[in-house]
Amino acid sequence: MRRQLAVVFTIVFIDLVGFGIVLPLMPAFAASYGIAPAAIGVLVTSYSLLQLLVSPLWGAVSDRIGRRPVLLIGLVGSTLSYVLFAFAGGFWTLLASRVVAGTMGATVGVAQAYVADITPPERRAQSLGILGAGFALGFILGPALGGILYQHGHAAAGWVAAALCGTNALAAFLWLPETPQHRSRRAGGRVAIRTLAAPLAATFLLMTAFAVIHVSLPILAQEELKLTTRRIGMLFAFSGVISALVQGGLVGRIAPRVGEARLAFAGGLLMGVGLALMAGHSSLGHLYLAIGVLSMGSAAANPAILAAVSRMTGSHLQGSALGVMQTAQNLGRIAGPLVAGALYGSLGHAAPFLAGAGLAGCGALATLLFPRRTPQTDSAPA
Numbered sequence: 001m002r003r004q005l006a007v008v009f010t011i012v013f014i015d016l017v018g019f020g021i022v023l024p025l026m027p028a029f030a031a032s033y034g035i036a037p038a039a040i041g042v043l044v045t046s047y048s049l050l051q052l053l054v055s056p057l058w059g060a061v062s063d064r065i066g067r068r069p070v071l072l073i074g075l076v077g078s079t080l081s082y083v084l085f086a087f088a089g090g091f092w093t094l095l096a097s098r099v100v101a102g103t104m105g106a107t108v109g110v111a112q113a114y115v116a117d118i119t120p121p122e123r124r125a126q127s128l129g130i131l132g133a134g135f136a137l138g139f140i141l142g143p144a145l146g147g148i149l150y151q152h153g154h155a156a157a158g159w160v161a162a163a164l165c166g167t168n169a170l171a172a173f174l175w176l177p178e179t180p181q182h183r184s185r186r187a188g189g190r191v192a193i194r195t196l197a198a199p200l201a202a203t204f205l206l207m208t209a210f211a212v213i214h215v216s217l218p219i220l221a222q223e224e225l226k227l228t229t230r231r232i233g234m235l236f237a238f239s240g241v242i243s244a245l246v247q248g249g250l251v252g253r254i255a256p257r258v259g260e261a262r263l264a265f266a267g268g269l270l271m272g273v274g275l276a277l278m279a280g281h282s283s284l285g286h287l288y289l290a291i292g293v294l295s296m297g298s299a300a301a302n303p304a305i306l307a308a309v310s311r312m313t314g315s316h317l318q319g320s321a322l323g324v325m326q327t328a329q330n331l332g333r334i335a336g337p338l339v340a341g342a343l344y345g346s347l348g349h350a351a352p353f354l355a356g357a358g359l360a361g362c363g364a365l366a367t368l369l370f371p372r373r374t375p376q377t378d379s380a381p382a
Helices: 002-022 023-031 039-066 067-088 092-106 106-116 121-152 153-174 180-184 193-209 211-224 229-258 260-279 284-312 315-347 348-367
Strands: none
Touching: 002 023, 002 106, 002 121, 002 153, 023 039, 023 092, 023 153, 039 067, 039 092, 039 106, 039 229, 039 315, 067 092, 067 106, 067 153, 106 121, 106 315, 121 153, 121 229, 121 284, 180 211, 180 260, 193 211, 193 260, 193 315, 193 348, 211 229, 211 260, 211 284, 211 315, 211 348, 229 260, 229 284, 260 284, 260 348, 284 315, 284 348, 315 348
């Protein structure tokens, strides 16, 4: 199990590095070709929209044919999207690369289902936290590497990302076995959304709360604290480091003692406190403290909620259930910036953070509706 988890962690980490290389560059690159801001918005939104639509579909497919083939398809498709980006010279090629990337990169829930398959229920929060740390580290390293590569042109960034992802696909083909559940059977089915109502609500609310900082924090840091783009990037990097440390270490120690629902509740409360602190910022140090608290809360809540969901569903529906959870997260990533932009423009810099704190509090309350003990008929190998 440890070897498989290490392989999945590496696959996810390298995949997110490639993603992070291209994502920050795309708007600036599109603008350099004279693409209008509204069209750039379409490019950015197309990725999130495809992720929103396709995540539950990939999860359901993985329940039927296995996790391994879906992950391999996703990695090969992502490689193709980076090749398209390297060749891009205008709007339509860029849009094609974003559509392919959004469709083929929507396999996060499948990776999480793979981890749930190979991990005993009582250790899933720990394993999912380690996987989340891989995401966080990839998001930290990817943009930093992209910034260096962009000095040599967008094609260099695209080819490096494609090479990383292609190597990743080959490594997965060679070293990633199918999970035991899918070696012996081809299951599938349909997850009952009503059984996941509380986790879906908590995930959407908490992700919306966190996503308000994607718009509000850069504007606040630039207008109020006069920070450069480099210093703003360091704020987000700090958030990623805190998230990686909490998910990779603390979650695994705390979850077995207090339970996933209580850990998710505490994480939601911490998120609310962090966002409220941002609303009343007074210095850069104050802002770092607020980001640290917010990131700790988010890093605790997310793997705890996913682990709770994995307990609520049998092994034959893990992909479907966790794919649906990714849809809730993607909706939150879309809603958060919209809320933040509207409130910041009309009510001032504190309003988005206070609204986010309220949403985080509601998300924490939603975790109280989780079943404290749920039957788990399918257990993973130790």
